[in-house]
Amino acid sequence: MQNIPVAVIPGDGIGVDVTREAQVVLxxxxxxxxGISFKYTEFPWSCEYYLKHGxxxxxxxxxxxxxxxxIMLGAVGFPGVQDHVSLWGLLLPIRRGFEQYVNLRPxxxxxxxxxPLRDRNPGDFDFLVVRENxxxxxxxxxxxxxxxxxxxxxxxxxxxxxxxxxxVIRYAYNLAAKSPRKRxxxxxxxxxxxxxxxxxxxxxxxxxxxxxxxxxRRLVHIDALSAFFVSKPQEFDVVVASNLFGDILxxxxxxxxxxxxxxxxxxxxxxxxxPSMFEPVHGSAPDIAGKGIANPIGAIWSVSMMLEHLGRKDxxxxxxxxxxxxxxxxxxxxxDLGGTAKTHEMTAAIVERLRQYQW
Numbered sequence: 412m413q414n415i416p417v418a419v420i421p422g423d424g425i426g427v428d429v430t431r432e433a434q435v436v437l438x439x440x441x442x443x444x445x446g447i448s449f450k451y452t453e454f455p456w457s458c459e460y461y462l463k464h465g466x467x468x469x470x471x472x473x474x475x476x477x478x479x480x481x482i483m484l485g486a487v488g489f490p491g492v493q494d495h496v497s498l499w500g501l502l503l504p505i506r507r508g509f510e511q512y513v514n515l516r517p518x519x520x521x522x523x524x525x526x527p528l529r530d531r532n533p534g535d536f537d538f539l540v541v542r543e544n545x546x547x548x549x550x551x552x553x554x555x556x557x558x559x560x561x562x563x564x565x566x567x568x569x570x571x572x573x574x575x576x577x578x579v580i581r582y583a584y585n586l587a588a589k590s591p592r593k594r595x596x597x598x599x600x601x602x603x604x605x606x607x608x609x610x611x612x613x614x615x616x617x618x619x620x621x622x623x624x625x626x627x628r629r630l631v632h633i634d635a636l637s638a639f640f641v642s643k644p645q646e647f648d649v650v651v652a653s654n655l656f657g658d659i660l661x662x663x664x665x666x667x668x669x670x671x672x673x674x675x676x677x678x679x680x681x682x683x684x685x686p687s688m689f690e691p692v693h694g695s696a697p698d699i700a701g702k703g704i705a706n707p708i709g710a711i712w713s714v715s716m717m718l719e720h721l722g723r724k725d726x727x728x729x730x731x732x733x734x735x736x737x738x739x740x741x742x743x744x745x746x747d748l749g750g751t752a753k754t755h756e757m758t759a760a761i762v763e764r765l766r767q768y769q770w
Contacts, residue, residue, distance in 0.1 A: 412448060415721060418479040418686070419453045423497075424695025426457075426485020428703065429710035432758040433483060436711050439762040440718075440726050443770045447723060452479070458489035458497050467500030473508040481717055482688040485710070486695035499551070507545050509685035511678035512575065513582050514542035514657060515716070516692065518644070518664030518674075521708075523738030524748065526669050528641065533735075536644035540664055541583040542657025544678060546575045547607075549654045571607045571653070576614045582681060583651035584623040590648055595619070597630045598652035598660060611653060637663060665692060672706030672747045675713035679720060689717040703753045706745040708734060711761065733764040 419434070421427040434451060441448045454475075456468035467487075469475070476482060482505065488497045505511070519537040520526045526535075550570035557563045580597070587595035597615040601608035612630055619628040631639065633656045639646065640663050652660055665674030671693040678688040691709030699705060711734060718727035737743055743760040744750025752760075 413446060413721075413723075414448050414450060415481065416450050416452070416479045418476050418482045419451050420456055420482065420501075421453065421485040422487045422501075422695065423457045423459070423489040424486055424697050424700035425693070425705035426487070426695055428485075428701075428705050428754050429691060429707045430483055430485035432707035432754055433710040433714045435758050436730065436761060436765075437714055439765055440730060443765060443768075444726060445770075447726070456501055457487070458492040461492050461496065461500065467497060468504075472501075473504065476505065476509075476686060479686050481721065482686050483710075483714065483717070484688055484690035486691070486693070488695045490697055503549075505688055506678050509680055509688070510545065510682075511680050511685070511687055512543065512545040512579055513677075513679040513681060514544040514661075515677045515679055516540045516542065516661040516664060516674065517712075517716075518661075518668050520668050521673065521738055522735040523741050523744075524669040524673070526667055528644070528667050531644070531667070536647070536667075538644070538647035538664075539586060539649050540657060540661045541579060541586065541649060541651045542661060543575065543579040543652065543654050544657075545654075546570045546572060547654030548656075549658075569607050571610055573614065576611055577618065578681075580615055580618055580651055581622070583649050584618055584626055584628075587626045587628075587649040588623055592627075592648040593625055594627045594648035595623075595629075596636070596647055596650045597628065598633050598636050598650065598656040599630045600633045600656070601630075602632060607653075615651070633659075636660065640664065640667060661692065670706070670747050671709070672745070673708040673712065675709050675716055677713065677716040677720065687717075687720055689713040689720075703755065704746050705754050706747050707754050707758050708738075711758070729765070729768065730761075733761050733768070736764050737761050 421430040461467045487502050517539050520533045522533045548569045552568035553566040555565045599608050601612050665671040674692045676692050680687050715727035715730045737760045743752045
């Protein structure tokens, strides 16, 4: 029996709702499979915690989390707490403290879902975006001077290290080398950003030439790449990007697959030296928090990625088959997908479909 200790941080807003549903699905999988179980420990760290304690989480947060094999996160952010406070107080310290330098986000249209792109149906595109998750444009380097004066200055620096670029680009090449199409696209802007992007491009090409000659590689400027995500998403297989570019591209990837409510993500420490973290990317959605209508598929898809990371890709794949079977039938859909189902009803339908499989 594989017994997995899981740290659960529901966070804010609908994060609480969807994380609960993801646990329901995991428990069902454990029951049906019999070879895995999950031991959850829940932590109340959130914007509500911040308003009570003056911090998003205790100062020994990383020490507390280090004993867990994996982390489930719901969402972070809520009115009354500035976004940079909530992000830098909880999410980013986990990503960086545990060297979760790969942020992995898939983009494909699931059965029964209508893409906002005209004439794009399930199976028409299926790609992965590998986002550098620890440095780049989101580095905490810079400051302000002469605050309040007309000549006030604000400087924000980007930090690109050779180690940081190499490890995430090599990870993306490995994914591309294992895919049938063996194609890797690198996001750049070397025509306008004249130091960090040529450095990124150089490393991208060096690794491709020396280690992965079998992979078809190309560099595409981020503005054109964003347009191509809309006009010809079928061209992409694996895409690797710096922190900011990857952040923007992955939200766009979520939008073209039918909505951010379904978009999953994995914050991975590939060496498994530290725990990895899995979260939907839809945010806390304060306007629908507590109404029981949030789409749980983003969180459920995220735990499917968690299962693959834990060595149970078979369970993760079976879970996603159940999700697509339910969506393909069209009877149970949450409001964001044009239906009327409650959050728990979507989860119940997925569990029931899992129950029907041969175990």
